[in-house]
Amino acid sequence: MTYSLNGSAPLTALGVIRAEGADAAKFLHGQLTQDFALLGQDQARLAAFCNAKGRMQASFIGFKRSPTEILLICHRDLLAPTLKRLSMFVMRAQAKLSDATADFALYGQVGEAAGTPQPAWSIATAGDATTISLYPADGQARALRVAPVALPAPAGPALSEELWLWSEVRSGIATVSQPIFEALVPQMLNYESVGGVNFKKGCYPGQEIVARSQFRGTLKRRAAIVHADAALMAGQEVFHSGDAEQPCGVVVQAAAAPEGGWDAIVSLQIAAMQDGTLTVGSAAGHALTLLPLPYELLADI
Structure with missing residues (x-):
């Protein structure tokens, strides 16, 4: 079979949790395995949410859309229970968590569609669209594009979600499900x-x-x-x-x-x-x- 690892694929297996408020970064910093307190708007974070025994309950790619808004991309089959667990710890923090999956379109991009290769977890923005550089697969650049649903789909060739999922495996970076x-x-x-x-x-x-x-x-x-x-x-x-x-x-x-x-x-x-x-x-x-x-x-x- 012939195939091309170049194009953009809509990602149906992932969802989006939005954390917003003055304490959003501080709150997530205290819950996840990565540093969100010092997170700028030019970098994303790979992070895990663990139980008290250190076992992963979910994993995220997280980034700031503004100083008071952070998006967490996770597997959709764990979104609802993860949102519920995280919300239990908000308490007096000025942070509100919500399911924002319906507000954003997620695309996986490989090859030329991913743009010029950049270090993993670096961010490029174009208007309201955010593109996060990921680890490559088989030498091909890869990226995650997150944009409001009202924006047009990425230009260029379409990629099947099946090929994107294969590139995820080949990158060696797993998403907890x-x-x-x-x-x-x-x-x-x-x-x-x-x-x-x-x-x-x-x-x-x-x-x-x-x-x-x-x-x-x-x-x-x-x-x-x-x-x-x-x-x-x-x-x-x-x-x-x-x-x-x-x-x-x-x-x-x-x-x-x-x-x-x-x-x-x-x-x-x-x-x-x-x-x-x-x-x-x-x-x-x-x-x-x-x-x-x-x-x-x-x-x-």
């Missing part, structure tokens, strides 16, 4: 290596666990990219040939590969990446092939 709710700490998705965790900021739910995983050598899982000949889906367990009974990992995000089979981001025990064979679903399931990770893991923070 319902099947992996509260299953992983951020480092199990390599978030500390791709700008998703700030270890110098103040407290947030689960901060002690996240910091302990980083600095006490207790982290035993990492994110990897795999390929299979059969369909994959988030939440499937992964097994290693050395132990047919206990899973060694979980599929986090998967997409059909345009040249056949499926690719996926999986969170695996580090030991399971060294040797032996990997299968999905059971020890007798379809084989998984480890693919190169497209970015370097940080050796030190």
